[in-house]
Amino acid sequence: MSKPLKQIHLAAHFPGVNNTTVWSDPAAGSHIDFSSFAHFARTAERAKFDFLFLAEGLRLREQGGKIYDLDVVGRPDTFTVLAALAAVTERLGLTGTINSTFNEPYEVARQFASLDHLSDGRAAWNVVTSWDAFTGENFRRGGFLPAEERYARAKNFLTAAQVLFDSWDGGEILADQAAGRFLRDARAGAFRHRDQHFDIHGQFNVPRSPQGRPVIFQAGDSDEGREFAASSADAIFTGHSTLEAGRAFYADVKGRLERYGRRRDQLLVLPAATFVLGDTDADARERAREVRRQQVSGATAIRFLEQLWNRDLSGYDPDGPLPEVDPLVSEERISQGRASDRRFRDPLAVAREWREQAEAEKLSIRELVIARTARQTFVGTAESVATQINDLVQADASDGFILVPHITPGGLDVFADTVVPLLQERGVFRADYEGTTLRDHLGLDPLPARDASARAS
Template identity: 40%
Template sequence: MSTQRQGQMSLGAFLMETGHHVAAWRDPSTPANGGLDFKVYKQVVQIAEQARFDMVFFADSVTAYTGAAAERMARSDKFEPITLLSALAAVTEHIGLCATATTTYNEPYHVARKFASLDHLSGGRAGWNLVTSDAASEAGNFGRAQHVGHAERYERAREFYEVVTGLWDSWDDDAFVRDKASGVYYDPAKLHVLNHKGKHFSVTGPLNVARPPQGRPVVIQAGSSETGRDLAAQTADVVFTAHTSLASAQAFYRDVKARTETAGRSRDSIRIMPGVYVVVAATREEAQQKHAALQALVDPEVGLSLLSRMIGNFDLRGVDLDGPLPELPLTDSGQRSRQELLTRLAGNENLTVRQLYERIAGGRGHFSVIGTGADVADALQAWFEGEGADGFNVMAPTLPGGLADFAEFVVPELQKRGLFRTEYTGATLRANLGLARP
């Protein structure tokens, strides 16, 4: 297959505790306490950097997972991601360090300060995943009896972004002269006080951190609903999204690129990176065996709990596991785009509830590939050259083993085809992603 599209794809490593498969922690090769073991994360991130990944990425939620079957899932204890990334900045040199911070249960000043600090600590490698919380249980940790509704979450998120980016622009790049001879530490003419007053926030500023090395840390957005797509087109540098087919990915790609132009931005100012769940080995048979071994460890209650969460925070206990997915109302507390994706998947393939949760036990509705390095490279190349993606957010089934497999089998194949870098060329995450500095 010859390369037809100009440029190379981007790769992010989406890291989730012991791995993305819901039963990963039970795999004999996986450290069960990996979610709270810095040595494991250090090993994983260095694997990604040695493979020349653009970034590592951590999702986050400000609640402990204590719902149905939680006692049998490795999702209840993990590091706060900015703290973890700050430590990882000291043991890496090139790879981008990205994490989620919700706009629903945070304050803009805190988020702006943390990510500006991380950008300085890492020499320009920070990225903020701007999300609205879809875990309804977060509300109780912040004095709310009910979760914030979908429309209000996105309205708040748009204003939150304006405040954070305004705070990052508090100082000109050269505002801090630190001239010992004259005694002038900063030039007051290069200070910009925000004085934001809006519907949701009133923030004076300025930020007490110098302008970040990247100008602004990379902003990532993961919503794929209509409202989420508009927010991404207006604000995001990178879009994470979920699709199960190339046709769906292509439609999303065209739509978001068009919305970006409508928002007055260049198509090239935004990178679209779908998630891809990969089980890879030297042979197809071995890859299938790895996948089957993980699937055999899925407890039915755990699978049903995962589906309940992913399809919109509905309680599916008591449904017939071997019957069809029941009709559900539109979620107001969960991810509407993921609800639509999973409902469509179940209907199109006539899946039972059991078959649906087994299908998403690893990738949670993301594109999934099981096979050899060449098989995976073929699939990624088809999506990249077919303009379904600018790159991918790689979801390893287990950590560190699953990511090490991707680095061993897939990355060299992509490099051989000229689809992925062999060395880092930029000094910052923005540069490596091919994004302009604000």
């Protein structure tokens, strides 16, 4: 008997603090005006996507002591945007990244429970940690947690929030992690939670929401991130979108679920993916090359190289060769507020790799940066892209994709109009929503509104 076809999950990411967005294109719109978010969300809902996803940047990035202004920076508050989108959509899930390092469980739980009510059960929380003291300065907590403790705090944060979500069952849930137990009392909304990071008790003032709690997402490729997702998340974001890398990641994460008493279908693997469509595959490839040149201008290439070299390279020609001087290895970084430190943990080794590629392929600085930061996952005709997506999902390289267009807010429109109908014809993507909540869309087990179950970490 042949294996039944998997249903594909699709979501849309409104890109933010990165150079994916070609803001200089005449078709690009504002990242501040609500009309941009509304257009994007309505397109995703028209295409029957599972959810819209908003990332969050908590501080403007800097390079060389100045605001990094070569790509999109800044974003209105995530909760405010999602609450407003709840009023202009009916079925689309609403997912927001909220940091566990610089917030408190009661505040975040109250905001997400409120969003779940306002949206009739469409809220989701992407739980992330902060990794740099630079961002922490906005909260007077710069570097207050070593890296190895941030996931521990995140897990305790999530457990505390779940206690709050579950407190409206007609009885108090008292969570004592040290004692490894849950106790109950008779007051709805009353709670108590104690662990190494939090010791809170009081009265939660938002009744149980339509989903019971928001859907939980986690983004992270580290071993700690994978383990956190396996123990606590409903879906994990990843950058692994090729067949080989995707299957390896998929097998690894799904293989961790059993030790937490969970089934393989209780955690979805959703890579981020970009796309460029054309009338022919050759046309799409040419468009993709042009998009990459728009995303990586000469100035952008030099700034990106500075992040690896940790030096001022403003005097170098982006159409010329790589610097002969080696990267400067120092605790002091020229770039602040981005993940370059994690990408370039061994800058001398990375620089050697880049030099070898530039010499072998005769690439300029700009050409090399374009090659090393390639973003187009799916390139081709609508038929070709539909095939690529379906093949990867059926091969267990993912459960679906979070699409990141290079033009906002209208860049998703062509995908919705051309690729989605082809996936629907193949029977691997819904023709219409079958449920009302985000848990319904994702095929996750329901959490009844009166279910007071809670899982201790």
